[in-house]
Amino acid sequence: MERDILDRLERAPHGRAGYKQLVRELGARGAARRDIETALDALARKGRIIELRGGQYVLASRSREYAVGRLNMHRDGYGFVVPEVPPPGLKGDIFIPPGAAGWVMHGDRVMARITHSAPGGRAEGEIVKVLERAHPTVVGEFRCGRHSNYVVPRESRIRQAILIPEGFELPRQAPSPDRIGAPAARYDSARGLDGAIVNVEIVGYPEDGGEITGRVIEILGREGDFGLDVEIVIRKHHLPHRFPAEVLQEAEAISPIIPAAEISARRDFRNLPCVTIDGETARDFDDAVWLDELSNGHFLLHVHIADVSHYVRPDSAIDREAFKRGTSVYFPDRAVPMLPLELSTGICSLLPQTDRLVLSALLEFDRSGDVVAQDFCRGVIRRAERMTYTSVHLILQGDPLLRERYAALARMFERMRDLALILNRRRMKRGSIDFDLPEPLIEFDEEGLMTGIRRAPRNIAHRIIEEFMLAANEAVSRHLETHLEQSIFRIHERPDPARVLEFEEIAARFGYSLGFGAFPVKRFPAVERRRDGRRERKDIVRADERVQVSSKMYQKLVEKLAGKPEERILNYLMLRSLKQARYSAVNEGHFALAAQSYTHFTSPIRRYPDLIVHRLLSGLLDSRPSSPGDLEGIAAFCSETERRAAEAERELVETKKARFMEERVGDDFQALVISTTKFGFFVELDELFVEGLVPIDLLPGERWSYRESTRSILAERSRREIRIGDRVEVRLARVDAFDNKLVFTLAPPPDAPRRKPRK
Structure with missing residues (x-):
C-alpha cells in the first residue's frame, strides 16, 4: 500500500493529493x-511524505515549503x-531563529515551514508540528520554589525548566539499591530534594503557552557523588541500562555445556593454537585468529568470531533488548x-582452554595480499592464549x-x-x-579519580588485528552480496563538495591541496549587513556538486604530510x-576504506548489525537464506x-576532562x-x-574581529x-562545569607573571 501511495503522489500535480483523492484513485473500500x-x-x-493543512499530502522530495527533520538547538535559543x-x-540546514521553536525540545523530530530562502540554498523557518x-x-x-517546584535540565540545549506539580516530587518506588546516591536518595519530603539531581518523566506539553510538566521517577544523588557523572550521561542519552527480568531469565537458562552433537556438526x-589479541582491560573476547604459511608461499588466515x-x-527477549540497545557503550x-x-563475558566470550562455538572466515592470501580462496563455516575452537597488544608487540621486538614463554607462538606472530x-x-x-590521529587515554587512580590524559599506545599488534578484521569484514560482505538479494552494509559516502572546498581553502594557505588544481565553484550574488548597519554586496561561493573527489586524493595528501609540522592540523581538518x-x-x-563492499561481521557481542550479518551468513551455510525482516x-x-x-561516550570523556582541568584554572x-569562528577560536592543548x-571578547589589549575571507581573527591595531x-600559548580562564566547556585566553607576554602547569 505504501508503494501504491508513493506512485500516485509521484504522478499527481505538484506531487500532492488529498486522502479522498487517494481513496478514489486506489479504489479502496471498507x-x-x-x-x-x-x-x-x-x-x-518515515518522512517520505508530509501532511499539510486540509488533509493534503505531498512528497517530501517535492515540497518547497515544508521539511521534516531533527531539531538541533543551541543554548542561546536558536x-x-x-x-x-x-x-x-x-x-x-534550515535556521530556526529564537522564538520560532515554541515548546519543541532539542532532538525532537519536527516539521518545519520554510519562511525565507536566500541565494545559494540557505533557508530560515519555523516549527509547525512535532512528529x-x-x-x-x-x-x-x-529546585524548590516559593509556590512551585521545578527541574532545571542538565542539557543546556533544553532551555525550558520543567514544572513538577504537587505530589509528583518523589518517586513512587524506593530507589534502586545498586544505584549511586541511593542512601542519600531516601527523602520523605520535597524540601529535602532541593539541589538533588533527578530523572524526570515528561507528563505534559503545553498546547498554547503554559509549562512543560513532569514527574520525578529517580533521585540520582548530589553533585560530587562518586559515579554520578556516568548515571547522568546514561539517562541524558536514554541508554537502556537495566536488563528486563525476562531477558535475564533467558540468559540464565542458556546452558554453558555444548552438546556433542553440536560439536560434531561443526568444523573442529x-x-x-588460536589466540585473542586485545587490550589489557578487555572483558569480552569475540574474535580469535590463527595463521599459517602454506607450501606455495601463501598465507592461510583463520578469523573465528563468537557465534552469538x-x-x-530472532525475536527472543534477548534479541529484542539487543536491538533496542544496538551497541555496547564503553565509558x-x-x-x-x-x-x-x-553471554557477553560468559558463554559467547572466547575464553582460554574452553570450547567455544564460532562462525569462521578462512581466507587464503597470495604474497600481494589478494584473496585467492575463501571459505566460511560454523566451527568450534579452544583458544590457546589470551594475548595483549603489548605482549605481542614485545615478542615481535625480541623480548x-x-x-x-610463548616460543610455540612467536613464529606465528611474525607471520601475522x-x-x-x-x-x-x-x-x-x-x-x-x-x-593515524592520536587517541586520548584517560588514567584513573585506585579510587576512580582521574589523574591524567595521555596518548593511547598503538603498535604493530593493533595493526595486525585491524587488518585481519578489515579483511574478514570485506570478504563476508562480498560473499553475502554475491549470494543474497538482501544484506546489510557498512557504507561511507563521498564527502560533501562544500566541506571539501572548505578544506581546500585552508590547506592552500599551508601550500597543500588534494590535487584539484582550480576547484570548481558556483557564485551567487547576495547582500550582507555589516556591523555598522551598512549593506555590503558579497558573492556566496558554493562548491560545484559535480566535482569528483576520490579517497586516493586524501591518502596521497596524508602520505605527503607525514612528519611535517602541518600534519596534525591538516589530518584533523581532512x-x-x-x-x-x-x-x-x-x-x-x-x-575511507576504498572498499566496494564492506560490512561488520567481527563484533556480534557488542554490535547488533554484526549479529544480523551472522544470521544471514548462517542461512547461506544452511542453504536456507533467512528472512531478516526490514x-x-x-x-x-x-x-x-x-x-x-x-x-x-564523548560527553562523559568531556565531563571527566572538565573536572580534571578545574584545578588548573590560571595555568598556561x-x-x-x-x-576559527565569529566568536573566537578553538584550541587543542599539546599534551x-x-x-x-x-x-574573541577575551582577547587582550585591542579590538579583534573575524575575517571570513581568510578564516582568521585579526587585531585591528597591531x-x-x-x-x-x-601555535599559541593560552591560559585557562574558567571551566563551565554545566556544559563541560573550557574557556581560555591568550597567555600574557613572557615578562609578565604566569603559572606553569602542574605536573
Whole structure:
C-alpha cells in the first residue's frame, strides 16, 4: 500500500493529493480505507511524505515549503532543522531563529515551514508540528520554589525548566539499591530534594503557552557523588541500562555445556593454537585468529568470531533488548553491554582452554595480499592464549622472556606481522585513508579519580588485528552480496563538495591541496549587513556538486604530510571534511576504506548489525537464506543507536576532562588553533588532548574581529592575525562545569607573571 501511495503522489500535480483523492484513485473500500490511513501515517513518520493543512499530502522530495527533520538547538535559543529529504533547491540546514521553536525540545523530530530562502540554498523557518519527541525523560537539578517546584535540565540545549506539580516530587518506588546516591536518595519530603539531581518523566506539553510538566521517577544523588557523572550521561542519552527480568531469565537458562552433537556438526579447530589479541582491560573476547604459511608461499588466515547467533534467536527477549540497545557503550571506567553478562563475558566470550562455538572466515592470501580462496563455516575452537597488544608487540621486538614463554607462538606472530603489512600496503595502494590521529587515554587512580590524559599506545599488534578484521569484514560482505538479494552494509559516502572546498581553502594557505588544481565553484550574488548597519554586496561561493573527489586524493595528501609540522592540523581538518559512516541495506561502498563492499561481521557481542550479518551468513551455510525482516529499518535504527552511544561516550570523556582541568584554572599551556569562528577560536592543548574556546571578547589589549575571507581573527591595531594551524600559548580562564566547556585566553607576554602547569 505504501508503494501504491508513493506512485500516485509521484504522478499527481505538484506531487500532492488529498486522502479522498487517494481513496478514489486506489479504489479502496471498507477495510482498505483503514489500510490507506495506516500507510499514510507510516509514510509521514518515515518522512517520505508530509501532511499539510486540509488533509493534503505531498512528497517530501517535492515540497518547497515544508521539511521534516531533527531539531538541533543551541543554548542561546536558536536552532537548525536537518532535513531528512532536502526540499528542492535547499542546501544545508534550515535556521530556526529564537522564538520560532515554541515548546519543541532539542532532538525532537519536527516539521518545519520554510519562511525565507536566500541565494545559494540557505533557508530560515519555523516549527509547525512535532512528529516525534526525543526526550521521554529529562535529567536535571531539582529546585524548590516559593509556590512551585521545578527541574532545571542538565542539557543546556533544553532551555525550558520543567514544572513538577504537587505530589509528583518523589518517586513512587524506593530507589534502586545498586544505584549511586541511593542512601542519600531516601527523602520523605520535597524540601529535602532541593539541589538533588533527578530523572524526570515528561507528563505534559503545553498546547498554547503554559509549562512543560513532569514527574520525578529517580533521585540520582548530589553533585560530587562518586559515579554520578556516568548515571547522568546514561539517562541524558536514554541508554537502556537495566536488563528486563525476562531477558535475564533467558540468559540464565542458556546452558554453558555444548552438546556433542553440536560439536560434531561443526568444523573442529580445537587442535589449532588460536589466540585473542586485545587490550589489557578487555572483558569480552569475540574474535580469535590463527595463521599459517602454506607450501606455495601463501598465507592461510583463520578469523573465528563468537557465534552469538547460535544463542540469541530472532525475536527472543534477548534479541529484542539487543536491538533496542544496538551497541555496547564503553565509558572510561565501566560499560553498558548490549548482551547480558552471561553471554557477553560468559558463554559467547572466547575464553582460554574452553570450547567455544564460532562462525569462521578462512581466507587464503597470495604474497600481494589478494584473496585467492575463501571459505566460511560454523566451527568450534579452544583458544590457546589470551594475548595483549603489548605482549605481542614485545615478542615481535625480541623480548627474551616473552619469546621464551610463548616460543610455540612467536613464529606465528611474525607471520601475522608480515601479512598485516602486506594487507596494509595493498589498502593504501587502492586509496584507503589512514589518518593515524592520536587517541586520548584517560588514567584513573585506585579510587576512580582521574589523574591524567595521555596518548593511547598503538603498535604493530593493533595493526595486525585491524587488518585481519578489515579483511574478514570485506570478504563476508562480498560473499553475502554475491549470494543474497538482501544484506546489510557498512557504507561511507563521498564527502560533501562544500566541506571539501572548505578544506581546500585552508590547506592552500599551508601550500597543500588534494590535487584539484582550480576547484570548481558556483557564485551567487547576495547582500550582507555589516556591523555598522551598512549593506555590503558579497558573492556566496558554493562548491560545484559535480566535482569528483576520490579517497586516493586524501591518502596521497596524508602520505605527503607525514612528519611535517602541518600534519596534525591538516589530518584533523581532512577527517572533519568526511561524512560519518553508517549502516544501509543499499551498498554504496566505503569511501575511507576504498572498499566496494564492506560490512561488520567481527563484533556480534557488542554490535547488533554484526549479529544480523551472522544470521544471514548462517542461512547461506544452511542453504536456507533467512528472512531478516526490514533491513533498511534495522540499518537506520542501528546507525541511530551508534550515534547515541558515541555522543554519550564523548560527553562523559568531556565531563571527566572538565573536572580534571578545574584545578588548573590560571595555568598556561601550549596549544594548536584547530578552528576559527565569529566568536573566537578553538584550541587543542599539546599534551592533554583537551579542547577549549578562546572567546574573541577575551582577547587582550585591542579590538579583534573575524575575517571570513581568510578564516582568521585579526587585531585591528597591531594587525596580529590568528589562523588555523597556529601555535599559541593560552591560559585557562574558567571551566563551565554545566556544559563541560573550557574557556581560555591568550597567555600574557613572557615578562609578565604566569603559572606553569602542574605536573
